[in-house]
Amino acid sequence: MATTSPHQTQSVFQALADPSRREILRLLRQGEMTAGDIAAHFDFSRASLSHHLNLLLQAELVRVRKDGQRRIYSLNTSLFEDLLGFVFRFIEGSSD
Amino acid sequence: MATTSPHQTQSVFQALADPSRREILRLLRQGEMTAGDIAAHFDFSRASLSHHLNLLLQAELVRVRKDGQRRIYSLNTSLFEDLLGFVFRFIEGSSD
DNA sequence: TAGATATTTAGCATATCATCTAAATATGGC
DNA sequence: GCCATATTTAGATGATATGCTAAATATCTA
Numbered sequence: 001m002a003t004t005s006p007h008q009t010q011s012v013f014q015a016l017a018d019p020s021r022r023e024i025l026r027l028l029r030q031g032e033m034t035a036g037d038i039a040a041h042f043d044f045s046r047a048s049l050s051h052h053l054n055l056l057l058q059a060e061l062v063r064v065r066k067d068g069q070r071r072i073y074s075l076n077t078s079l080f081e082d083l084l085g086f087v088f089r090f091i092e093g094s095s096d
Numbered sequence: 097m098a099t100t101s102p103h104q105t106q107s108v109f110q111a112l113a114d115p116s117r118r119e120i121l122r123l124l125r126q127g128e129m130t131a132g133d134i135a136a137h138f139d140f141s142r143a144s145l146s147h148h149l150n151l152l153l154q155a156e157l158v159r160v161r162k163d164g165q166r167r168i169y170s171l172n173t174s175l176f177e178d179l180l181g182f183v184f185r186f187i188e189g190s191s192d
Numbered sequence: 193t194a195g196a197t198a199t200t201t202a203g204c205a206t207a208t209c210a211t212c213t214a215a216a217t218a219t220g221g222c
Numbered sequence: 223g224c225c226a227t228a229t230t231t232a233g234a235t236g237a238t239a240t241g242c243t244a245a246a247t248a249t250c251t252a
Binding site: 110113114116140141143144147148162164165166 | 239240241242243244248249250
Binding site for chain 1: 209210211212213214218219220
């Protein structure tokens with residue numbers, strides 16, 4: 001696994017501090033999803049979701065690509081699978 | 097390593113979201129310290145440090161015991177060594 | 193007991209965060 | 223080009239977080 005640059009440490013921890021964002025990450029562990037698909041799992045507005053996704057992108061925890069009018073989000077697995085898998089398994093006791 | 101209860105997940109991630117608190121945890125990896133010793137490493141007031149320490153205690157990331165007028169803080173290593181050691185090593189690239 | 197030291201608690205100001213609605217941008221299909 | 227759909231951006235607002243100073247609590251020593 002690659003070691004990441006220190007400057008993004010804060011954005012990673014900050015991104016993980018919100019329960020909705022952690023839930024987004026958990027959803028994405030099952031595979032990539034459009035913004036709309038993700039939104040369907042939450043009560044808050046799409047604008048709010050977009051904001052959460054932006055923070056996750058900044059932290060490089062997720063990636064995005066365009067497919068027509070949709071944007072498809074996926075985990076940045078290189079960082080996520082190793083780190084977050086570990087975190088959820090041992091801290092939350094509820095990974096996949 | 098013991099699995100922890102889900103209810104403290106939020107307090108753990110929240111505690112880790114602040115850079116000063118992460119720095120406190122890093123300091124404590126070298127051994128237990130009094131509140132005053134910890135305070136000497138930071139610019140903010142002792143009242144603020146006390147607040148940070150409280151959040152770390154709530155998250156069960158640190159423990160405290162009394163020794164006379166001092167309070168001696170230490171890592172709750174059962175949670176910390178496994179989880180945070182991993183996090184700092186791979187995310188921050190700067191653990192020992 | 194009085195005074196000094198170590199630390200926390202209380203109360204307050206300011207900064208940051210999560211969320212909303214409304215408007216903007218981009219794409220697809222007719 | 224026009225309209226519908228998918229999503230983001232902008233701007234505002236209430237809640238939460240971080241920091242301060244002052245006061246309270248606890249312990250040690252003379």
